[in-house]
Amino acid sequence: MRRRAERKNWETQENHGLAGSQNYGLARPVQGNKTMAWHEKILRVDLTKGTCQAEPLNMEWAEQYIGSRGLGSKYLTEEMDPKADALSPGNVLIFATGPLTGTSAATGGRYTVVTKGALTNVIACSNSGGYWGGELRLAGWDMILITGKSETPVYLHIEDDKAELLDARDFIWGQSVWETEALIKERHHEPRMRVASIGRAGETLARYACIVNDLDRAAGRSGVGTVMGSKNLKAIAVHGTIGVQVKDPDAFHEAVTAARAKLDPSPDRAGLAEQGTIAMLDITQSFGSLPTRNNQDVQFEGTDKIGAAAMVAKRRSDGQPNLIKNKACFSCTIGCGRVSKMDPNHFAVKGNDRYKNASGGLEYESIYALGPMVGVDDIDAATYANYICNEQGMDPISFGATLAAAMELYEIGAITDADTDGLKLEFGSAEALVKGVELAGLGEGFGADLGLGSKLLCEKYGHPDLAMVAKGQEFPGYDGRSMQGMALAYATSNRGACHLKADPYGDDFDGGPIEGKAEIVYSSQNAVAAVDSSGLCLFPMAVWGLNDVASQLGAACGSDWTAERLAEAGERIWNLERRFNLATGLTGKDDTLPKRILKEAAKSGAGKGQVAQLDKMLPAYYEMRGWDDEGVPTTQTLQRLSML
Amino acid sequence: MKITVKMVALRPPSPPNVERVIDLPEGSVVANALSKLGLAHPDGHATLLNDETVPAGVRANTPLKANDILTVFPPLKGG
Numbered sequence: 001m002r003r004r005a006e007r008k009n010w011e012t013q014e015n016h017g018l019a020g021s022q023n024y025g026l027a028r029p030v031q032g033n034k035t036m037a038w039h040e041k042i043l044r045v046d047l048t049k050g051t052c053q054a055e056p057l058n059m060e061w062a063e064q065y066i067g068s069r070g071l072g073s074k075y076l077t078e079e080m081d082p083k084a085d086a087l088s089p090g091n092v093l094i095f096a097t098g099p100l101t102g103t104s105a106a107t108g109g110r111y112t113v114v115t116k117g118a119l120t121n122v123i124a125c126s127n128s129g130g131y132w133g134g135e136l137r138l139a140g141w142d143m144i145l146i147t148g149k150s151e152t153p154v155y156l157h158i159e160d161d162k163a164e165l166l167d168a169r170d171f172i173w174g175q176s177v178w179e180t181e182a183l184i185k186e187r188h189h190e191p192r193m194r195v196a197s198i199g200r201a202g203e204t205l206a207r208y209a210c211i212v213n214d215l216d217r218a219a220g221r222s223g224v225g226t227v228m229g230s231k232n233l234k235a236i237a238v239h240g241t242i243g244v245q246v247k248d249p250d251a252f253h254e255a256v257t258a259a260r261a262k263l264d265p266s267p268d269r270a271g272l273a274e275q276g277t278i279a280m281l282d283i284t285q286s287f288g289s290l291p292t293r294n295n296q297d298v299q300f301e302g303t304d305k306i307g308a309a310a311m312v313a314k315r316r317s318d319g320q321p322n323l324i325k326n327k328a329c330f331s332c333t334i335g336c337g338r339v340s341k342m343d344p345n346h347f348a349v350k351g352n353d354r355y356k357n358a359s360g361g362l363e364y365e366s367i368y369a370l371g372p373m374v375g376v377d378d379i380d381a382a383t384y385a386n387y388i389c390n391e392q393g394m395d396p397i398s399f400g401a402t403l404a405a406a407m408e409l410y411e412i413g414a415i416t417d418a419d420t421d422g423l424k425l426e427f428g429s430a431e432a433l434v435k436g437v438e439l440a441g442l443g444e445g446f447g448a449d450l451g452l453g454s455k456l457l458c459e460k461y462g463h464p465d466l467a468m469v470a471k472g473q474e475f476p477g478y479d480g481r482s483m484q485g486m487a488l489a490y491a492t493s494n495r496g497a498c499h500l501k502a503d504p505y506g507d508d509f510d511g512g513p514i515e516g517k518a519e520i521v522y523s524s525q526n527a528v529a530a531v532d533s534s535g536l537c538l539f540p541m542a543v544w545g546l547n548d549v550a551s552q553l554g555a556a557c558g559s560d561w562t563a564e565r566l567a568e569a570g571e572r573i574w575n576l577e578r579r580f581n582l583a584t585g586l587t588g589k590d591d592t593l594p595k596r597i598l599k600e601a602a603k604s605g606a607g608k609g610q611v612a613q614l615d616k617m618l619p620a621y622y623e624m625r626g627w628d629d630e631g632v633p634t635t636q637t638l639q640r641l642s643m644l
Numbered sequence: 645m646k647i648t649v650k651m652v653a654l655r656p657p658s659p660p661n662v663e664r665v666i667d668l669p670e671g672s673v674v675a676n677a678l679s680k681l682g683l684a685h686p687d688g689h690a691t692l693l694n695d696e697t698v699p700a701g702v703r704a705n706t707p708l709k710a711n712d713i714l715t716v717f718p719p720l721k722g723g
Binding site for chain 2: 267270271274275277279280282283286287288308364365476477478499500503505506509510511512538539542604605606608
């Protein structure tokens with residue numbers, strides 16, 4: 001049993017621009033130690049004043065917090081009052097790259113949006129792939145820090161060291177993500193421009209609006225797009241030609257080559273390329289950890305119609321499969337992304353040709369939320385709903401889970417046809433899924449209620465216990481009653497329920513004992529925080545250890561990074577996020593799960609008869625973290641991590 | 645003795661409920677069944693026996709009986 005846990009041991013393995021059409025070129029890059037991967041340069045954008053200004057990156061903080069998620073969080077804690085309303089001008093919106101973003105390190109294309117989440121009112125760190133993050137580094141910037149609020153809608157245009165705020169009115173405001181990207185490229189005559197933008201959902205302040213780059217890659221969770229919308233910032237368009245240097249090119253090439261030699265031939269990489277993350281659906285279905293009908297069930301009878309095999313099966317209508325091909329992000333050698341085409345005869349797309357084109361396809365989290373969670377076994381309806389989430393900038397996990405909560409409220413009569421304008425919100429209804437996503441995407445009719453997210457929706461209709469959330473954020477596709485480590489990971493995640501901030505998978509699927517969960521969650525949370533902060537994707541960690549990250553980071557930056565130092569930095573980042581949350585007013589009582597997961601036993605599968613045993617795991621977790629009984633980091637812990 | 649094996653999320657993609665029946669000598673354990681499946685790294689897979697987890701460390705001591713259902717899958721991570 002422990003062998004499998006050991007296999008997952010992470011360690012072994014000044015100028016300014018003004019709002020309007022004026023164009024003020026920025027100064028040349030701040031010159032520092034340019035022989036390392038950092039440009040040492042931040043773009044500070046004050047939307048209230050309409051200014052763009054270059055300033056040096058705090059390299060002392062970079063040594064402590066690595067970059068991306070960690071460094072962005074450090075800036076957030078230093079720049080804003082944690083009690084400020086997430087949708088107020090006092091919130092700060094940060095786009096942070098890591099030191100390996102934009103390099104040739106495999107999967108080195110990630111960036112993180114850090115802010116106070118509109119969905120959760122705690123810290124948000126939402127990570128995205130695609131090409132936008134790499135492009136920002138190629139343009140000579142490490143981070144964009146955005147404060148204030150523009151009086152009128154604007155977008156930020158960056159061409160290397162030139163940055164300007166431009167008027168978005170009568171241009172892209174009111175447009176979808178897809179239209180916004182096309183219009184910006186056309187206006188600036190630059191098809192290689194990379195665009196991160198919000199859709200209508202962000203403009204109408206749906207609580208789980210996301211920021212979409214490259215049409216279908218997203219900083220998806222916690223309502224980071226809502227914050228962007230509240231600031232009247234529609235998009236950030238970047239084109240770069242400066243490039244990224246590394247400290248020791250030969251050592252870096254050697255480290256990258258060695259890491260790729262592990263990753264590229266691995267069956268884990270091949271599996272992700274071939275099946276994508278959607279292969280997980282068959283596993284959670286078999287295991288009995290697939291949230292179904294708002295977590296009323298843990299297995300779904302229709303998975304064979306919506307899983308990996310269904311994606312490659314040829315349709316009767318046109319003889320074509322849903323899955324067209326896979327695709328990869330910047331510098332990625334995995335290629336887990338899906339490109340799909342819907343059935344052209346499906347009711348959702350009839351008369352609407354743009355949805356008949358190839359576009360970003362279903363991944364595990366999206367099919368869980370747009371399929372089993374709402375009881376729908378129609379792969380084309382789910383694909384369509386995923387398209388709309390991309391087009392209008394919504395997190396498909398939170399949308400699907402919120403619709404599921406609405407369906408249960410409808411089932412018990414708390415929501416009626418009068419509330420929905422006659423829309424029958426029945427579990428299993430593909431029509432309800434299709435209409436619901438259209439309304440939520442535009443914030444129209446009952447869509448405005450759906451845009452509240454599960455927590456506020458269920459509170460509004462008098463049944464807060466039906467919101468399947470932790471810290472206000474909807475569950476990803478794992479039920480914590482059969483995956484106890486995941487239950488602890490959800491409850492303790494600083495950004496609310498999340499499947500990507502810890503790695504309890506192997507131990508949970510192997511039936512590991514409750515007594516071991518705290519250590520697994522604690523150590524993997526620290527490791528994930530470090531990887532998130534490097535600019536790399538988490539997926540190579542199926543075969544890499546932190547030592548593989550450290551070797552690439554060290555060669556790129558010249559610092560003496562080791563697996564141990566990365567783990568310590570990850571722990572520091574976790575505590576930094578925790579302290580921000582505590583300063584917002586959050587307490588240990590918020591480290592909890594819905595009544596359904598704590599009190600109602602799973603009906604089937606490997607966890608049949610079980611509830612989440614959070615009461616047994618949480619005290620051990622606090623102790624391991626060096627937190628007191630209330631979940632507050634002790635002085636000794638903060639001293640150990642050099643945080644005082 | 646015949647048992648049913650469900651191979652889940654293995655490459656190439658296959659319908660999730662495809663089952664196969666394998667024949668094993670009486671007294672066989674879960675580890676024997678995994679060996680017979682021809683997996684390159686049998687210990688790198690998770691197993692369920694009649695919907696209950698069988699941790700890797702106890703597969704050599706977990707007996708099988710006729711008509712058991714063994715589910716085998718790779719321990720993927722989410723995304």
